[in-house]
């Protein structure tokens with residue numbers, strides 16, 4: 001008797017997603033070249049699951065019911081192409097291959113076309129929630145082939161996270177929209193993590209809070225309107241003791257951040273299609289800057305004059321840092337969502353923004369109660385070009401802006417780098433300014449390069465022979 005689903009790649013993510021699928025009554029076979037992983041899969045399966053591990057692609061393909069539904073959970077890039085190359089000759093017309101990794105959307109476009117030429121369906125599907133999410137309920141962002149999606153939908157709805165009984169999965173749009181939405185999710189993830197690290201720095205070096213106090217602050221934040229996955233895990237991080245020393249683990253971790261590329265892709269894309277997402281950009285570049293550890297040590301000795309003056313009213317300061325973090329986070333979502341709006345036009349994705357924020361409410365790394373407010377906003381106006389233009393969001397922003405200004409000012413005065421907070425505020429100030437000073441930039445461009453300019457008082461394109469005062 002055949003298996004309803006197949007999973008290629010039995011690393012932690014693949015295995016956990018496979019168990020999740022099996023938990024919901026779907027039979028599933030797994031394939032991996034590594035025999036150890038197949039053993040692990042069999043050993044970890046519980047009695048009710050209909051699960052089978054195989055080390056041969058031929059066996060794997062032959063035990064699957066047709067049309068086959070094969071999920072790939074392998075590293076993005078070459079490994080995906082390698083799997084496709086070896087598996088597609090074994091498949092038959094109408095089979096569906098679903099790439100659940102963090103693949104680049106252009107790669108997905110290429111693979112869709114390639115498999116279509118072989119009468120096979122290929123879908124890009126973002127999956128967020130880390131190892132635990134994969135096992136117990138991730139947020140799932142499928143896109144592309146509607147026919148294939150319809151076949152998968154009942155399973156995806158069963159295994160995804162739930163918020164108010166609603167599944168955290170929905171059709172994200174045509175082509176490689178699923179990968180694109182997941183990429184932007186990760187860009188926003190980078191921004192929020194950067195902002196949280198800055199809030200931590202301000203509380204630690206500005207207000208001299210220790211880890212126990214930081215734990216209390218994040219606990220309180222997480223109990224209110226700032227409730228989110230990233231705030232919650234940050235709270236817990238401050239309590240974790242090290243197993244090798246008597247210290248807290250967070251204090252033993254080297255301050256150099258890694259990155260696997262999805263944040264960088266988000267920034268590259270935004271530049272490519274002309275969308276301003278400075279808080280995401282700064283989060284990407286801040287991780288890069290963190291790697292200059294040796295130079296930072298040298299420079300900190302060379303410029304050691306920094307003196308941090310603690311705020312007078314610590315409780316007020318903590319509240320303002322909370323407001324600043326909350327608002328800058330909101331602005332980061334606004335930037336990412338605005339990128340999705342533009343990308344949807346640019347690539348004909350037809351991304352339903354309302355569904356994006358709906359399925360980000362649970363399961364994924366950037367889940368937060370704030371998304372509930374975005375969901376209401378898009379329910380009222382599905383074509384909102386920027387979340388900052390919504391009336392209710394505006395009220396919320398206005399209630400926090402003072403805190404962001406004060407904290408950005410404090411950080412600047414005291415030499416505590418807070419690039420994320422500063423750019424969120426700078427973006428907000430530019431976005432909400434009717435007349436920007438770029439009339440001057442246009443004048444300069446026309447002056448030295450005859451690049452022309454438009455006028456505020458009449459139609460057309462103009463060029464002036466600018467006069468030098470020295471003439």
Ligand code: 6PG
Pocket residue numbers: 102127128129130186189258259260261262263364365
């Ligand atoms: C998720 C995460 C996941 C992965 C990131 C990490 O949504 O579950 O985003 O996909 O942990 O890609 O990215 P970096 O290694 O680049 O920080």
